Amino acid sequence: MDCRTTSSKCRPRAGFALIEALFAIGITGLVLAALASVSTLSGRSFAALGNYVELDDKNRIAIDTLTRDIRGANRVTACTTNSLTLEDSDGAALTYSYSPTTMTLSRSKSGVSTVLLRDCERFSFEMCLRTPQSGTYDLPVTTDPSLCKVINVSWLCSRTILGLRQNTESVQTARIVIRKQGS
């Protein structure tokens, strides 16, 4: 039969009962919470994977550049924990400097400065002699640049995702022997 809204004989359409509405709201809430948690976890995972790939890429470039420069340098002219100055093969000064405040490692030569690393939490240079000791791979440390034959370098770069550092850090260490400098 047709239901005319103007007829007083028709029963009104049934709406939702309170219990139905509560169930619907509860189920909707659960579904939305599940979607939100899946989205958050997925986003963090994608960000962590992307961060690692980018960190790995930058760190490899940095270690390759640093290794090439140190190996080919004529000699070390100055070195501290955060800074290394070399006399490059063309005689020009080549400086690597780490800034703990900006957390960057920069390479400077002939007035041109480039940032090799960002988000670098920890960085250190160390000079060593060329005299190996029996029974150990450790080399004697020196503070005299004229005696330096080996540079030890290590750093740690990291990124955070929502305040967490998990899976987004990259550790690099290297021991580089200067090919030319002797004594």
Add this chain to the structure above:
Amino acid sequence: MFCGRPRAVADALLEAMGLENMKLQTLTPSGLSGSAGAAGFSLLEVTVGMGVIGMTAAALFSGFTSGFFNMQMARENLRATQIMLEKTETIRLYNWSQITSNGFIPATFTEAYDPHASGTNHGIVYTGTVSIANVPFTNSYSANMRLITVRVSWRTGELDRSREFSTFVSRDGLQDYIF
């Protein structure tokens, strides 16, 4: 009159558009039991739908798990490569008598993933060996050469892994080259 019968007008329009199935269902006084078009999802549809969603979620999370595991393997592999290169670089500094004297170069070593980390959490431990052997060929200068092999082993989860790096060293070679 159209204005007096909105329901009839809507039905007529839907019919004209070939959408008879979308006509509004008339409620019977006894409730909804007579309206087949208002049916929700059947149990089979819900089951299949949940199965598809479950498989999608499982694929997503297994992809993430696999990605993180591969990332960890790549990271540890890179560190192992650095350790082997450090040892190989050090070998450049040994002279011939040090290379040929038994015990001057340590045959084993251990390294941490992050040796400069604060506290005791230095990450996984790499164990390594350095072997010095005669070269695998015979000629006039083979007595003045040695084959040095650096091998590093570690575990990623339950997986045993190792990498190896070999180089030749000769008497009066790079060690004696001083610019």
